[in-house]
Amino acid sequence: MPTLPRPHSLSSPRLLLPVEAAPEEVAVKAGSQRLKTWDIPSTFHCSIVGTCLTTGELRQLLAKAGQEDARSATDHTLHGRGVRTAGQRDFAAKLLNKALDKRHEVSIKRIPLQADEQELRRIWRESFDRGDIAGPYWALMSHPASPPALIRDIFGEVHMLSHLVGSASRLDLARLTRLEKELEQEKDKGERQEKRLAVAADERVALRQRIRQLEERIVQAEATAAPFGQRVRAEEGSPAERADTEAARANALSQRLAEAEERCRALQRDLEQLQDHSHSILRENEALEAAVTAQLQAGGSQASPQPAGPVLYVGGRRNLFDHLRAYAESRNVDLLLHDGGMEDSTTLLPALVGQASTILFPVDHISHSAVGLVKRLCRAQGKPYLPLRSAGLASFLAAITGAGGAYGRL
Known part of the structure; x- marks a missing residue:
């Protein structure tokens, strides 16, 4: 048709x-x-x-x-x-x-x-x-x-x-209803992520306070140990034994401090990952809101942005291909699709990469071999590629609408 x-x-x-x-x-x-x-x-x-x-x-x-x-x-x-x-x-x-x-x-x-x-x-x-x-x-x-x-x-x-x-x-009305439901789900997910970020931030603040307390205790311990060591040297033990004892205590304190710093760094990495994940969800929410707005304002005089050229989508779920293609057409995007080797032959990928100006693939629904092949072809042909957070519609919409700036940076 x-x-x-x-x-x-x-x-x-x-x-x-x-x-x-x-x-x-x-x-x-x-x-x-x-x-x-x-x-x-x-x-x-x-x-x-x-x-x-x-x-x-x-x-x-x-x-x-x-x-x-x-x-x-x-x-x-x-x-x-x-x-x-x-x-x-x-x-x-x-x-x-x-x-x-x-x-x-x-x-x-x-x-x-x-x-x-x-x-x-x-x-x-x-x-x-x-x-x-x-x-x-x-x-x-x-x-x-x-x-x-x-x-x-x-x-x-x-x-x-x-x-x-x-x-x-x-x-179109049925698709609009489905998009509105997905938008509500993504908003709920975003709120849960924000709560997790808030908890992680509180834990980070508490850990920093604990580190400062440990540092203060170490300083106090060193200040207390100095006169005590002098007194011990005057009263008992050889100088070598006292030196070994002080060295062991210092090593123990240093080890405890190192462990605390490592826990702090680990929490910092977790926090950064959660922030990145939250930003991705926020961008996808904006893309879904833009899609719903575009559906509600269908027939207006605003023109869709013109992309630089065809976009190749590799991997994902085949049952969503029709939805991806329909939304791409509404944005004037020439979309090429390949399922990453499930049914489509991987021998088609070099030609498809050659036709596309940008390549997208969802990291949660594509084989390692297909990802490796796509990256090698993109590097060989000088084509940009963008890994998507998931194979859902939200990640795809965020990538091609530029709601979070993702498509504009390709």
């Missing part, structure tokens, strides 16, 4: 199109110049406006054309005005046509004016299969060489996508 366009482009009620246009309406004007919206049969205006322009763009150009109430009009009313404007030959229609050409300039330039029907069909099929719908749809609808049969076919495919998007929206 092809990748669907942006939900806000195809899930609107304005895209419930007629199943088939009348033959006389499909015949568009042929010539050497690209067609304007008013040159195209009105049957197709609804699908062009609804698919090829966002609601925000349509609202802005209608307001610019003098329709001040367009700023407060509902989306459905706005769409109806855009469809009516497309069939006219006035200032507003020219603005609409100009907006379509500017927004889809890349797709228009990609299709030569001299292309024949076979070439036009090939371009549409390749664009449709990779989910690039809006630009090629306008470019082909306004192309002077597009035959009526091609117009009917692409119109029908765009119409059917409006039905598919409804099913996809239900899946």
Whole structure:
């Protein structure tokens, strides 16, 4: 099944199109110049406006054309005005046509004016299969060489996508609910980690106080031992025996001090590990919150950050691959997947590493041999890699959204 366009482009009620246009309406004007919206049969205006322009763009150009109430009009009313404007030959229609050409300039330039029907069909099929719908749809609808049969076919495919998007929206809601539950779980885990850190910090403070007390006792013991040693030398024992006794006491005190310092260093290392773990969980919580916010604000005008290139994810759980791929697509990340050798052959890894700009792998769900192979390939090809704390969705989201700066440092 092809990748669907942006939900806000195809899930609107304005895209419930007629199943088939009348033959006389499909015949568009042929010539050497690209067609304007008013040159195209009105049957197709609804699908062009609804698919090829966002609601925000349509609202802005209608307001610019003098329709001040367009700023407060509902989306459905706005769409109806855009469809009516497309069939006219006035200032507003020219603005609409100009907006379509500017927004889809890349797709228009990609299709030569001299292309024949076979070439036009090939371009549409390749664009449709990779989910690039809006630009090629306008470019082909306004192309002077597009035959009526091609117009009917692409119109029908765009119409059917409006039905598919409804099913996809239900899946998005289910995924959003699951993400919210995972966010709550991660928040609880973060609170438990904070409590453990607080206990460890208290233990560290108590241990430092104990070390200071021991140091003070050692100083006091040395001060007390000096006159006592003089008295002992005057009263009993040979100098050699007294020296051995003092040396043994000093060694015992030094050993106790060394043991206390070692315990302090061990607690310090544990504290640093807990802090690192807590920071990782906090970054993952931020990534989950960003994911939930993005789902709730789906259809907004904010653009996703563009990553430097494809990202390769090696290892992990195969039952999560669909979720990883779906979230990567929502962030405009080209995600390559390899299970680390469980089912996928490791002979594919050199080529995949060569394609990727960044390599990720979860340290808790990948074999040692796969990790070693990935690191050797990355060093040989000069590619950065990032070990993830776990194979869960939270670690993956934190890595590709940059919620904690992780993806930005790759």
